[in-house]
Amino acid sequence: MRPAVRCFGLAAPLLLAASVAHGIEQGEPRSGIAFASPETRAMQADDTANPGLFWVLDGEQLWAKREGAAQKSCGDCHGAASASMKGIAARYPAFDDKTGQAVDLTGRINLCRTRHQQATPLPHEGKEMLALTAFVGFQSRGLPMAPPADPRLAPARAQGEALFTQRMGQLDLSCANCHEANWQGRLGGSPITQGQSNAYPLYRLEWQGLGSLQRRMRACMVGVRAEPFDYGAPEFVALEAFLATRAKGLPVETPGVRP
Amino acid sequence: MPRTLINVPKTAKAGEIVEVRAMIAHPMETGQRMGVNGAMIPRDIVNRFVCTYGSEVVFAADLWPAVSANPFLSFSLRAKEAGVITFSWTEDSGAVHVATADITVT
Numbered sequence: 001m002r003p004a005v006r007c008f009g010l011a012a013p014l015l016l017a018a019s020v021a022h023g024i025e026q027g028e029p030r031s032g033i034a035f036a037s038p039e040t041r042a043m044q045a046d047d048t049a050n051p052g053l054f055w056v057l058d059g060e061q062l063w064a065k066r067e068g069a070a071q072k073s074c075g076d077c078h079g080a081a082s083a084s085m086k087g088i089a090a091r092y093p094a095f096d097d098k099t100g101q102a103v104d105l106t107g108r109i110n111l112c113r114t115r116h117q118q119a120t121p122l123p124h125e126g127k128e129m130l131a132l133t134a135f136v137g138f139q140s141r142g143l144p145m146a147p148p149a150d151p152r153l154a155p156a157r158a159q160g161e162a163l164f165t166q167r168m169g170q171l172d173l174s175c176a177n178c179h180e181a182n183w184q185g186r187l188g189g190s191p192i193t194q195g196q197s198n199a200y201p202l203y204r205l206e207w208q209g210l211g212s213l214q215r216r217m218r219a220c221m222v223g224v225r226a227e228p229f230d231y232g233a234p235e236f237v238a239l240e241a242f243l244a245t246r247a248k249g250l251p252v253e254t255p256g257v258r259p
Numbered sequence: 260m261p262r263t264l265i266n267v268p269k270t271a272k273a274g275e276i277v278e279v280r281a282m283i284a285h286p287m288e289t290g291q292r293m294g295v296n297g298a299m300i301p302r303d304i305v306n307r308f309v310c311t312y313g314s315e316v317v318f319a320a321d322l323w324p325a326v327s328a329n330p331f332l333s334f335s336l337r338a339k340e341a342g343v344i345t346f347s348w349t350e351d352s353g354a355v356h357v358a359t360a361d362i363t364v365t
Contacts, residue, residue, distance in 0.1 A: 048266035051329040054284040057262055208287075208328035 030183075031198055031250050032258055035191035040205070044257035052134060052203040052255025055127075055210045059135025062128060068119025074132075077116060085139040087146070090252050093241045095152040102156035104240050105133050106212065107232065124231035130210045134201050137254030144251055145198050147244040156234075160242025163235055169226030175239075190259070197243040199256025210255060213240060261285050265346055267360035271338035279310070279318075281346045282331040283356060289324040307349040308332060312362075313342040338364045 033041055043049045063074045063081055078084040093104040096111065103111065109132050110121035122129040147153075164175045178187070179195030186192060200213040207215075214236045218228040229235045266280040283305060290302025302324065310318040317336045336344075341364045348356045 048264055048280050049282065049331055049333075051282065051284070051331070053264060054262050054329065205327070 029196055029247055029250050030194055031196050031253065032193045033199065033253060033256060035193045036257075036259060040257055040259055044199075044253065050203065050255065050257055052201075052210055052257065055131045055134040055201070055203075056138045056255060058127070058131035059133075059138075062132050063135060068113065068117035070116060070118045072117050074112070081135065081139050085136045087140050087143050089133075089137040089140040089254060090143045090146045091148050093153070093156070093237055093244060094148060095150050101234065102153055102237050102241050104237050105136060106214075107237065109133065109136075125212060125215055130201050130212065133212065134210060134255050137201065137252060140252040141254055142251050144249050145244060145247045147241075147248055153241055156238045156241040157245055159235070160238035160240070163239050164242055169221065169224035171224040173224045175220070195243070196247045196250055197240065198247045198250040199253035199258070201254065202256035202258055204258050206259065213243070261348075261356055263346070263348070263356060263358040265358050265360055267344055267362055269361075270363045270365060273338060273340075273364050275338045276335050277338055277362075278333060278335050279344065280331070280333045281308070281310070281358070282329060283348050284329055285348070285350075287322075287324070287326055287328045287330065291324070303351055305330060305348045305350055309347050309349075310334070310336075311345045311347075312336060313340065338362060340364055 033044060036044075047053055060081075066073045066076070075081070089105055092108070093102045094108070095101075096103045096108070099111075106124055106129060109129065113119045113121055122132070167174045167177070175195060178192050183192050183194045197213050200216070201210050203210050204216075214231055217236060217239060218231075221228040262284040264280075264282045268277050271277045285305050286303065287305065288300055288303040290299065292300050294300045304324055304326070305322050308318075308320045308322060308330075309316060318332075318334045320332065322330060342362060344360045344362055346358045346360075350356075
């Protein structure tokens, strides 16, 4: 079943014509939480009210669970996540030597599963994968996004930037048309935001659950009536690599809360 | 067993009004949605929440299908004596999930 199309698309060309283009000034990225209502901000800030913490707690259990033919848990190699995973999510996507490609956190967890645990990869948007990425991301909460200065990531970042500015879909809109040129505006009553990637995976009230950055990007692609890439597609990893450089310096908020 | 997150202050002065929060991880499936095969997804919600302080019921609520997933409830109660605060959520299936917290009153 295709995800439901949100009907905000029609207003977009009118809005683009009416508003002045504001590029994001250098060194001034703004997290999506800055655009949220005070209630949503309070929900994210309070660990007893943030439903994303349920996934973090599940992830903590999965971290210690022995899996696969090797009967190893994440903790058997990495030790306590509070020490070994601190700052990791802030640095992803990173370059994987063996495959010679950029990998995001989800991809890295599945590589760990197949290489070291000899287990089957987890489905991208499944509860277990979201719990693990939320738990690993949670260890970096509050730390600034710090994409590594790895020249091998340059091709992926360049591809991501090209995709970010490439018009697509029946509405012929690029990510940048909204999230660079019109992030101060509103669309269908909702703030557009800069499309920053520092709070994923996050709890979206509309989803009634936790979702990954790729789910968010797929929803945007469906919104402009483009054919979304598959989960885990290299295009999405490239976009994530570019978005990480764009969000540099913003604090990691995992698990964020958004409307 | 669904997870629960509760927040009760550990200590309070006698007569003080304290805020209590309770959240349960639950899909709150309304029964109005269709699954991938066209069949209706059966209703599965938490329909009753009760909070007891000692032996007295201090807060109770009926929940309905329009309540969001992972329902979060926040309310106040007056600290009278040291005791156990018990939270219970009852599902449509009749299953009851219970969480407890101790409060010390000075």
